[in-house]
Amino acid sequence: MSAHSIRTLQEVSGDRLPRLQANHLSVRYRDVWALEDVTVSVRPGKLTGIIGPNGAGKSTMMKAMLGLVPGDGSVSWGDDSLLAQRNRLAYLPQRAQIDWSYPATAWDVVMMGRVQKTGWFKRFSANSRAKAKEALGRVEMEEFANRPIGRLSGGQQQRVFLARALAQEADVLFLDEPFTGVDKRTEAILFNIMHELADEGKIVLVVHHDLGAAIQNFDDLILLNKNLIASGARKRVLRDEPMQRAYGGFVNFLPEVA
Numbered sequence: 001m002s003a004h005s006i007r008t009l010q011e012v013s014g015d016r017l018p019r020l021q022a023n024h025l026s027v028r029y030r031d032v033w034a035l036e037d038v039t040v041s042v043r044p045g046k047l048t049g050i051i052g053p054n055g056a057g058k059s060t061m062m063k064a065m066l067g068l069v070p071g072d073g074s075v076s077w078g079d080d081s082l083l084a085q086r087n088r089l090a091y092l093p094q095r096a097q098i099d100w101s102y103p104a105t106a107w108d109v110v111m112m113g114r115v116q117k118t119g120w121f122k123r124f125s126a127n128s129r130a131k132a133k134e135a136l137g138r139v140e141m142e143e144f145a146n147r148p149i150g151r152l153s154g155g156q157q158q159r160v161f162l163a164r165a166l167a168q169e170a171d172v173l174f175l176d177e178p179f180t181g182v183d184k185r186t187e188a189i190l191f192n193i194m195h196e197l198a199d200e201g202k203i204v205l206v207v208h209h210d211l212g213a214a215i216q217n218f219d220d221l222i223l224l225n226k227n228l229i230a231s232g233a234r235k236r237v238l239r240d241e242p243m244q245r246a247y248g249g250f251v252n253f254l255p256e257v258a
C-alpha cells in the first residue's frame with residue numbers, strides 16, 4: 001500500500017478528508033469583474049453544486065481555484081494550498097472548451113487520467129489498465145473503448161470524461177456542467193457516481209445551471225452572481241430571497257424542489 005493511500009484511509013476513518021476553503025477570490029477579465037471577493041468553504045462527503053445565471057462567474061470560479069485564470073485570493077485544502085496538491089485533483093472543463101476533434105479514442109482519454117500516476121513516456125502498468133477498464137465500466141462505456149471521441153454522442157463523451165476523472169483516483173473533483181447534452185439515463189448514471197465519490201469522503205464540486213428537479217441531488221449549493229449570494233445546505237440556498245437576488249425576476253423554480 002502506498003503512503004498516499006495509507007494517509008487517505010486514516011483521514012477517511014478519522015475526521016474524513018479536509019474541507020476545501022476558498023478565500024477572497026476575485027477575477028477581472030480586462031475591464032470586467034467576473035468574480036468579486038468570493039469566500040466559500042466546501043464540505044467533503046457532500047455533493048456541492050455551483051449555481052447562478054449565465055455569466056455569473058461559475059466557470060471562472062472553478063478556473064480561479066485551479067490557477068487557470070489570474071486573480072486574487074487563495075484556496076487551501078487541509079493545511080496546504082490546493083495547487084500544491086494538484087496530483088489529487090481532477091477537472092472536467094465545460095464542453096465548449098474541449099477539442100472534440102482531437103484524434104483520441106475513449107480508451108486514450110481515460111488512460112490520460114493515469115498519466116500522473118505513471119509519468120509521461122513510461123509504460124502503463126497492468127494496474128493502470130485495470131483502473132481505466134474499471135472506470136469505463138462504471139460509466140457503462142466499455143463497449144465504446146476504441147471509438148474516437150469525436151464520434152461519440154454528447155452524453156457518451158461526458159461519461160468518458162468522467163471515467164478519466166475516476167481513473168485518476170482524485171480526492172478533489174471539479175466538474176463544469178457535466179450534464180450538458182445528456183439524457184435522463186446518463187444524468188442518473190453520472191449523479192450516482194458523484195454520490196458514490198462523495199460518500200467516499202471526497203470533495204465533489206459541480207457547476208450546474210439547470211434549476212429543474214435534478215437540483216435535489218445536491219446536498220450543498222453555492223449561489224453566485226459575480227458575488228457570493230448564498231452558500232450552504234441546499235434548502236437554505238434555494239429560498240426566495242437569495243434566488244431573486246441572483247436571478248432577478250427570471251427565476252421560475254418550484255419551491256417544493258428545495
Ligand SMILES: Nc1ncnc2c1ncn2[C@@H]1O[C@H](COP(=O)(O)OP(=O)(O)OP(=O)(O)O)[C@@H](O)[C@H]1O
Binds near residue numbers: 032061
Ligand atoms: N476569457 C475571457 N475573457 C473575457 N471575459 C471573459 C472570459 N471568460 C469569461 N468572461 C466573462 O466573465 C463572466 C463570467 O464568465 P463565466 O464563463 O465564468 O460564467 P458562467 O457562470 O460559467 O456562465 P455559463 O453559465 O454561461 O457557463 C462573463 O461576463 C464572461 O463574459
Ligand SMILES: [Mg+2]
Binds near residue numbers: 058059060207
Ligand atoms: Mg460556465
